[in-house]
Amino acid sequence: MSVHLRMAKAARRPRAMQVTAQQGCVSLRELLPEAEILGADDIRVVRATQDSRRCQQGDLFVALRGSRQDGHAFVHEATRRGAAAVLLERPVAGCHLPACYVPDSRQAWARLCLALAGHPEQRLKLVGITGTNGKSTTALLAAAVLQAGGMRTGLLGTLGYYDGCQMEPAHWTTPPPHVLAPWLARMVSAGCTHAVMEVSSHALHQQRVAGLEFDIACLTNIRHDH
Numbered sequence: 001m002s003v004h005l006r007m008a009k010a011a012r013r014p015r016a017m018q019v020t021a022q023q024g025c026v027s028l029r030e031l032l033p034e035a036e037i038l039g040a041d042d043i044r045v046v047r048a049t050q051d052s053r054r055c056q057q058g059d060l061f062v063a064l065r066g067s068r069q070d071g072h073a074f075v076h077e078a079t080r081r082g083a084a085a086v087l088l089e090r091p092v093a094g095c096h097l098p099a100c101y102v103p104d105s106r107q108a109w110a111r112l113c114l115a116l117a118g119h120p121e122q123r124l125k126l127v128g129i130t131g132t133n134g135k136s137t138t139a140l141l142a143a144a145v146l147q148a149g150g151m152r153t154g155l156l157g158t159l160g161y162y163d164g165c166q167m168e169p170a171h172w173t174t175p176p177p178h179v180l181a182p183w184l185a186r187m188v189s190a191g192c193t194h195a196v197m198e199v200s201s202h203a204l205h206q207q208r209v210a211g212l213e214f215d216i217a218c219l220t221n222i223r224h225d226h
Helices: 071-080 105-116 135-148 177-189 201-205
Strands: 036-038 047-049 060-062 085-088 099-101 125-130 153-157 160-162 194-198 216-219
Touching: 047 105, 060 071, 060 105, 071 085, 085 105, 105 177, 125 135, 135 153, 135 194, 153 177
Parallel strands: 047 060, 060 085, 085 099, 125 194, 125 216, 153 194
Antiparallel strands: 036 099, 153 160
């Protein structure tokens, strides 16, 4: 695979966005059987967001805990903007929307994004590469070997995101779920059969790859940084 990545000067990181179902809707009761749903028999999702500022009428708002902010603090803002239901880890006082309670909202968010994207990961052979050093080089070489073997291969990593046809600058080593799932779907649409991903320790900690089952996993090394 010949990759020519044009480095964009000061490329802006995409803002959080909604994820919209590619086919029909997603049942949270079916997707998250371990969850507790209150206020409704089921919550069927057509569109979801983790950013209360971008919430629209009928959306599912997913409250994520972060190192600086907790999405549970923005449930009421999402409600004012039209959220129809919420996905939470704990109750929020004054919230009367149908709610889906899960132990880990980040893990649930990753699984939901894949489902809304039509589960593209099920149509790809996934290669995950992690470690302190060497992830980018190893990922690029692995993708090149697969391409040379006649297998159209997508790539996600520090050097860029490649869907089998087009390369774009990377904003994360491992993109968050609402970016990752659509990129995997793009690979499937472009005819890819394989996807090679750098998987950072940060992404593992934040459950960004929850729901993915890697066919091959590679650990380059573990140094003092990790």
